[in-house]
Amino acid sequence: MPEIRNYTVNFGPQHPAAHGVLRLVLEMDGEVIQRADPHVGLLHRGTEKLAESKPYNQSIPYMDRLDYVSMMCNEHSYVLALEKLMGIEVPLRAQYIRVMFDEITRILNHMMWLGTHALDIGAMAVFLYCFREREDLMDMYEAVSGARMHAAYYRPGGVYRDLPDRMPQYVDSKYRDADDLKFLNKARSGSLLDFIEDFTNRFPTYVDEYETLLTNNRIWKQRTVDIGVVSPDRALQMGFTGAMLRGSGIEWDLRKKQPYEVYDRLEFDIPVGVNGDTYDRYLVRVEELRQSNRIIKQCIEWLRNNPGSVILDDHKLTPPPREVMKGDMEALIHHFKLFTEGYSLPAGEVYTAIEHPKGEFGIYLISDGANKPYRLKIRAPSFIHMAAMNEMATGHMLADVTALIGSIDVVFGDVDR
Amino acid sequence: MSDYYTTLAAEARDQLAGLIESVDVSFNELNIVVSKDKLLDTCLALRDQKAFACEQLIDLTGVDYSEFGEGKWQGLRFAVVYHLLSIRNNHRIRLTVFVDGEPPLVDSVVDIWSSANWYEREAFDLFGIIFEGHPDLRRILTDYGFVGHPFRKDFPLTGNVEMRYDPEKQRVVYQPVSIEPRISQPRVIRDDNRYLGTMQQEEEQDDA
Numbered sequence: 001m002p003e004i005r006n007y008t009v010n011f012g013p014q015h016p017a018a019h020g021v022l023r024l025v026l027e028m029d030g031e032v033i034q035r036a037d038p039h040v041g042l043l044h045r046g047t048e049k050l051a052e053s054k055p056y057n058q059s060i061p062y063m064d065r066l067d068y069v070s071m072m073c074n075e076h077s078y079v080l081a082l083e084k085l086m087g088i089e090v091p092l093r094a095q096y097i098r099v100m101f102d103e104i105t106r107i108l109n110h111m112m113w114l115g116t117h118a119l120d121i122g123a124m125a126v127f128l129y130c131f132r133e134r135e136d137l138m139d140m141y142e143a144v145s146g147a148r149m150h151a152a153y154y155r156p157g158g159v160y161r162d163l164p165d166r167m168p169q170y171v172d173s174k175y176r177d178a179d180d181l182k183f184l185n186k187a188r189s190g191s192l193l194d195f196i197e198d199f200t201n202r203f204p205t206y207v208d209e210y211e212t213l214l215t216n217n218r219i220w221k222q223r224t225v226d227i228g229v230v231s232p233d234r235a236l237q238m239g240f241t242g243a244m245l246r247g248s249g250i251e252w253d254l255r256k257k258q259p260y261e262v263y264d265r266l267e268f269d270i271p272v273g274v275n276g277d278t279y280d281r282y283l284v285r286v287e288e289l290r291q292s293n294r295i296i297k298q299c300i301e302w303l304r305n306n307p308g309s310v311i312l313d314d315h316k317l318t319p320p321p322r323e324v325m326k327g328d329m330e331a332l333i334h335h336f337k338l339f340t341e342g343y344s345l346p347a348g349e350v351y352t353a354i355e356h357p358k359g360e361f362g363i364y365l366i367s368d369g370a371n372k373p374y375r376l377k378i379r380a381p382s383f384i385h386m387a388a389m390n391e392m393a394t395g396h397m398l399a400d401v402t403a404l405i406g407s408i409d410v411v412f413g414d415v416d417r
Numbered sequence: 418m419s420d421y422y423t424t425l426a427a428e429a430r431d432q433l434a435g436l437i438e439s440v441d442v443s444f445n446e447l448n449i450v451v452s453k454d455k456l457l458d459t460c461l462a463l464r465d466q467k468a469f470a471c472e473q474l475i476d477l478t479g480v481d482y483s484e485f486g487e488g489k490w491q492g493l494r495f496a497v498v499y500h501l502l503s504i505r506n507n508h509r510i511r512l513t514v515f516v517d518g519e520p521p522l523v524d525s526v527v528d529i530w531s532s533a534n535w536y537e538r539e540a541f542d543l544f545g546i547i548f549e550g551h552p553d554l555r556r557i558l559t560d561y562g563f564v565g566h567p568f569r570k571d572f573p574l575t576g577n578v579e580m581r582y583d584p585e586k587q588r589v590v591y592q593p594v595s596i597e598p599r600i601s602q603p604r605v606i607r608d609d610n611r612y613l614g615t616m617q618q619e620e621e622q623d624d625a
Contacts, residue, residue, distance in 0.1 A: 041558035236472040239532025344607040368486045369606045379476040387535035
């Protein structure tokens with residue numbers, strides 16, 4: 001009789017369902033997983049080491065490239081850490097803009113998650129719908145910062161500039177006719193805020209569309225219900241945060257519990273799961289989409305009625321406006337010093353965390369009083385969720401691994417840093 | 418909120434007396450320093466005592482203090498920093514343990530918080546800190562067969578080896594780096610009088 005042995009399957013690093021460069025070594029017993037060993041680090045760029053070699057403000061663009069589907073949220077945590085060390089308070093309007101863009105980013109991230117998660121489990125259409133919405137969201141990014149993805153929009157002391165009064169429009173081209181152009185520019189005739197408001201009015205119906213396709217779909221439920229069940233105790237032990245923790249039934253959201261910026265002035269609810277399986281995490285995130293939409297609406301309302309400055313006027317920390325610089329020697333000196341040497345922060349260590357779309361995103365910053373961080377540690381949510389892969393996958397079938405990867409909402413820029 | 422952490426610090430001094438070396442509150446965060454041999458007991462106390470109830474190890478990281486303050490550092494070279502979060506009490510605690518030696522040795526906290534597993538592998542990989550009692554201490558972020566610990570301050574930013582495809586040998590080869598280290602902005606420590614106010618206040622608080 002031949003000896004029956006476990007065999008090893010190598011999943012990735014180039015696998016369409018791996019969401020990047022994940023190499024997963026799976027020990028199989030038939031089709032059942034005995035052990036999953038994720039090999040990460042294939043995208044390790046040494047962001048933390050690079051940040052140690054640069055003045056503080058030059059590391060903001062690196063933050064965009066960590067979790068490259070929720071760019072502004074990464075920046076947010078970093079600038080909060082700097083502001084905490086500086087001991088400054090940013091203008092209220094900047095705080096509202098930040099919160100609004102955090103929530104736009106959350107939708108952006110969850111759209112990516114939902115589209116690819118559904119695609120991995122076999123639902124093609126959701127992916128196309130989600131990317132349709134991402135297009136609008138990235139246009140918002142572009143209108144406000146000039147970049148569709150890597151915005152570098154949040155700066156210590158506020159945000160780079162105020163919201164534009166005019167939304168960029170599509171122009172005539174030989175590839176589209178007049179009707180198309182009119183359709184594309186329909187929502188873009190006013191300011192950026194008008195465009196965002198139009199989106200928030202349309203968005204709930206879009207979420208309904210996804211839910212019609214998935215929530216009661218028999219195949220979707222077969223692939224997600226009771227897959228990767230994590231009990232509340234284990235979720236805490238394994239360091240879960242964000243939707244992963246809430247999916248397991250623990251009501252914990254930094255926006256509510258340790259509010260930063262203006263979250264304590266806004267109304268929203270925290271969805272909580274019951275069973276801690278992939279399906280519950282899906283429901284939690286879909287509800288987060290609706291809540292984010294609600295927050296954005298409140299921010300628009302406030303921002304319309306309260307014009308004002310969006311960045312501090314302290315030119316030791318924030319660059320002076322171009323026009324002033326042309327005529328004022330002092331402003332020119334400030335500008336020169338700021339972009340050559342940067343600013344020195346007082347010695348000390350701070351940890352700031354925000355509710356990132358994927359979980360708690362933290363920045364641990366040690367300063368020794370120099371113009372560069374002494375040590376910057378990025379607490380990336382995907383990293384620690386990925387670490388739970390072994391425990392979640394053991395005992396499941398090979399095909400469930402893709403469902404789990406989707407459920408973790410993993411992005412490798414975030415895991416490897 | 419600051420009052421909360423001052424109270425918590427007092428509580429820590431009281432309940433963890435004999436275990437910890439120092440407690441202080443700065444930037445509205447609670448820092449606890451513990452010696453290497455009391456680490457596990459302190460962690461257990463912080464997790465299980467009702468006043469702290471830190472169910473979660475949010476972050477664990479290594480720090481290499483060898484170049485801190487441009488050579489003014491007097492203490493031990495390495496530190497392992499634990500960030501703990503209590504869901505029940507809604508607070509955070511930072512626990513620091515300083516270590517020295519080559520390789521630096523610290524007890525693993527995997528049995529206390531499972532999330533320490535990958536974090537300790539990461540700190541081992543990047544700083545070469547050995548966590549005794551860790552079930553599977555392998556490199557995690559660097560390449561297979563990587564030599565050195567890249568986040569130590571004596572490891573150059575450019576690295577030591579570079580990789581390229583050699584068309585003659587028809588394979589990837591490793592060779593010493595060909596790029597020169599370059600510093601575009603020098604590191605400087607400047608006293609900024611804007612922070613003097615806050616620093617004086619803190620000194621007065623310390624005196625009082």
